[in-house]
Structures are given as C-alpha cells and as structure tokens.
Amino acid sequence: MIKKHIPNALTCANLLSGCIGSIYAFNGDLKTVAFFVIISGIFDFFDGFAARLLNVKSEIGKELDSLADVVSFGFLPGMIIYKLLMLSGLGWIAYTGFLITIFSALRLAKFNVDTRQTEDFIGLNTPMNTFLIISLPYLLDTFSFISNPYFLITLTALLSYLLVSELRLFSMKMSGLQWQANKYKFIFLIVSLLLLAFLQFIAIPLILVLYIVFSQLHFRSQKLSL
Template sequence: MKKHIPNAITCLNLFCGCLALYFAFNHRLEYAAYLIGIAAIFDFLDGMLARVLKAYSEIGKQLDSLADMVSFGAVPGAIMFSLLTQAEASVLGIPADILPFFGFLITIFSALRLAKFNIDTRQAESFIGVPTPACSMFIGSLPLILATSGSLYDEIILNPYFLLVVTVVFSFLLVAELPLFALKFKNLTWKDNSIRFIFLGISVILLALVKFAAIPLIIVLYVLLSIVKKTSTS
C-alpha cells in the first residue's frame, strides 16, 4: 500500500495543474499562481515520501515528469500567454494578436528540460539548468504582484518587452548547461550547506519585506548564488 502514496501525491500535483490551467484561461491568473505554489508543495512531498518510504518506481518517475509538465510547463506558458494578451502591443514587428503565443515557448522548453532531466545522470544531487518549478514560480508571481501591489509594478510587468525578455531568458535557462544547487540537506553543518543557509536566510528576509514581489528576486538570487558556488569550487 505504501508504494502508492508518493504516486497519489504526484496525482494531486497534476490535479492542481489542471485547475491552474482552467483559471489561467479564464483570466483568474492569481488563482493559477496559488495553485502553482500548492503543486510545488506536492512535488516536494512526493519525492520526500518516496525516499522515506523507499517507494521508488519507474512509473513514479515518469508520472512525476508528466505531472510537472502540466503544473510547471503548460501552466506558466498559459499565464505568460494571458499576460502578453493584456499587454496589447506589438514588439519588434510581431503583431499584438500573434505575440501572446510566444508565451508557450516556456511550455516547449519546459518539456525539453524535463526530458533532459529524466536521462541526465548528473542531476541526482543537483540541477543542470533552472528547474521547472523555479521558472513557474517566477512567472506565477507576476500576476500575484499585479493583484496585490496596486498599480506600482503595472508598467513594468505588463510591458511587452519585459514579458518577452522573461520568456526568452527562462526558455534558455531551462535547458542551459548551468549547474544549480538543490535544496537537499544531508546534514545541518554550515560547511556542507553554507550556500543553502545563505539562500534561505535572504529569501525569508525578502519575503518579509516585499511579499510576493520577493519571489522573482529569490529566483534570480538562486541562479546567482549557484553561479558563485560553481565559480568558487572551480
């Protein structure tokens, strides 16, 4: 019975992704964003329970990727599509009614990243390229910032150039040969986990200070600290 528990949690991740898609295409982007967060919690829990219960299986691995493809691939693409639709502008000669479809580059490159992850033995203890949940949380934070910050960030977030740059940059980062640390603690010593403690400490401070606006900063911090870590150990 216990071998089915991680897969059941993975299915909850998938269900959250399905609900998030519904809300994204019905212009309730803040609900879609909250569901990305809940899906990310389930995504963390299924892996943790699989380790604790020693309930690893090949079907569990494949199911996890399929669920992630919806929650952290299709959903952020749909959110970016909707944000680009709201921008109502042409960019670099791309008509305003065509531009939103560029948001689905996130979905395409998420699929490439997940396929690459499944066959890449180097990613057992760390990541190569930005994980799909991190990309999704960055994009999902944008409508939350719009919904909770009045008009403070509207001109930035709904700027079509900004949205297109975010789309292209994250599409690249998803498949880039960029080593990134994982939040996996084998012990609690400073020596082995200094970069993780620094990341978590700064993240908590940012969340306390600027709330949802901290999420994009935290994702950028994650990438920068990973680069620093890689440089210091080279």
C-alpha cells in the same frame, strides 16, 4: 502495500492542482493561479521526499512526476505569459508565451536522462521558473512595465534559454545539516524566507537572482575545498 502508492498519489495531487490552476488561467484570474501553483509545488516536493523516506522509488513514479510537472510547471506558466501578452492586443504573437511550455518539457525530458543531475540541477528547474512567472500579475500592480509586450517576450526568451542551459544550480537536498558543507544553501533559505515575509510576491525575482548567485558560490566553495 499501500505505502508504495503514497508518492504517486502526491504526484497526482500535484497534477490535479495544476489542472485547477489552468482553469483559473483560462478565465483570466491570474492571481488565483498562484495559489494552485504553490500547492503543486508543495506536493511536488513531498512526493519525492515520501519516495525516499518510504524507499519506494520507481521508474513509473519518475515518469509520472515529469508528466505532472509538464502541466503544473510547463503548461500553466506558458498560459500565464500568453494571457499577459493577450492583454497587449498582440494577437497571434501572444502564442510565443507557450515557448515556456515547450522548453519546460525539454527541460524535464533532459532531467530524466541526464545522469549529471542526480544531486543538483543543470539549467533552471521548472518550479523555480514557474514561481517567477506567477509573481508577474502581482508585480504588475507596482511595476507597469511588466505588461509591456517587449519585456514579456524578452523574459520568455531568457527563461526558455535558462531552462535548457548548462547553468549549474544547487538543489535543496542535503545529505546532512553541517554548516560548512551547506552554508550557502542555509543562507539562501534564510534570506529568501525573510524577503518573502517582507515583500511577498515582489521578492520572487530577487530570490531567483540570489538562487543563481548562491549556487555559483556553493559550487566554487566545493571546488576550493577539494
């Protein structure tokens, strides 16, 4: 049956986009990388959506998804941090950027075996982490401190920690469209779209902060309703 291969084909498209983005990262074109990361994110969303819609979930699909994500949302953001650190002339210290790659791989492995993460996330998910990192070359045009090596190393350490932390964050999967059950998700989505429309890449760090805040409000409201 052809339909059972559709989700895996979308996952492979995610991987291909990540590979192409890596070439641009190698060449130092860090702004173009963002385009391919966004494409990878779209394919990453729709491969899971297609698997649920067509009822063709499989173990190989789950493993393939993680392998693709290691490239698109692990190696690629690590390469961006590495390239930004290289601009500071730090030599071998620039390799600390690949801590993002290592902790992203740990995050994905943890997700695959952690039964607590069937509906929501525990730890920062790799696509959100990568979207923040691809915004950095754009933010550099406005905020010169982005290129400061101490800032980049501190950010790398913070994001690496968040990837494998016990911080609980909601996913955008919804069993229904009821306002009361999903109000913080809806508010987050609306505010994020407005910020992106007006601020574009500058909005992404703000969106990450809002994601953490609204997630905590969401889980707190769930606990109070029990």
